[in-house]
Amino acid sequence: MKQTSDAPPSGEELLRILAALANPHRMRILATLWANGRNYISQLAREIGISRPLLHLHLNKLEEAGLVRSEMELSEDGKALNYFEVTPFEVLLHPHVIEQAAQSLPPENRKEDV
Template sequence: MTGPEQLAQLFDALSHPVRVQVLAQLACRREYVSELARILGISRPLLYMHLQKLEAAGLVRGSLQLSEDGKAMKFFEIVPFRIRLSPEELASLDTTQVIRFTDAASAP
């Protein structure tokens, strides 16, 4: 994946308020999926959709843990990150791939 694609994926992951809330919650501690869904007041399937997008962007990671009764429990935790973006960093991105993709999409 190129620099522009990675940047777009990161911005896409951060573009929904629920995903930002997920990150804020996970910044405090790792959470079990069911508990995180309860805290945020959303369904587990909806939470999983948001977590998949955050995980694909490299912002969170999931792991399975067995409970005392042998039940598999999925936990998520934040991956340490720092986001810094300046005009100079944007100018240094190789945009040729993005331009070629845009040209191909607009071709008849």
Template sequence: MLSALSSPHRLRIIAFLASGGRNYVSQLAREIGISRPLLHLHLQKLESAGLVTSQLEVSDDGKALNYFEVNRFNIALTPEAIAEAVKTLTTNLEK
């Protein structure tokens, strides 16, 4: 989760969805001011971390729209939580 929240773009996506409710990709890209391909990459990262969910819907005119909404979450950042997160690091930091 911390990795997913480490990007300013992803923080803006979370903030927008939290304040505006669910939205579809094209509208979300316009609101945030980034390209749809870049938005998709950020949304995939957020979704794999469990911070957002998506739902594909078909509009009345037959267009497929992928709606995203933020999931409720509460992260307690404690020394113990950091110790658990360190176990998932893949980069060797030893010198």
């Protein structure tokens, strides 16, 4: 019944989450989905006021980070609509959390590695 507190994210996971959130469009997208509930791409694009391909790209980044999830659904008139909704998340940003996450990062180019 894992619910009370999420396991601390790995370095890569945390990086993906941070990069996904560190953009005004994606921030607004997530905020809109959270405030107004699930919605499909074309409609959401109109509401936010950005092009559909651009929204598509941003939603992909959010989904890869696990912050939203999508589901195909048939509308009454037979259109295939791709609905997105926020995946509830809760990540604490604290120096100690960063320290832990950094330990699982690949050992990066040291001077000796050359």
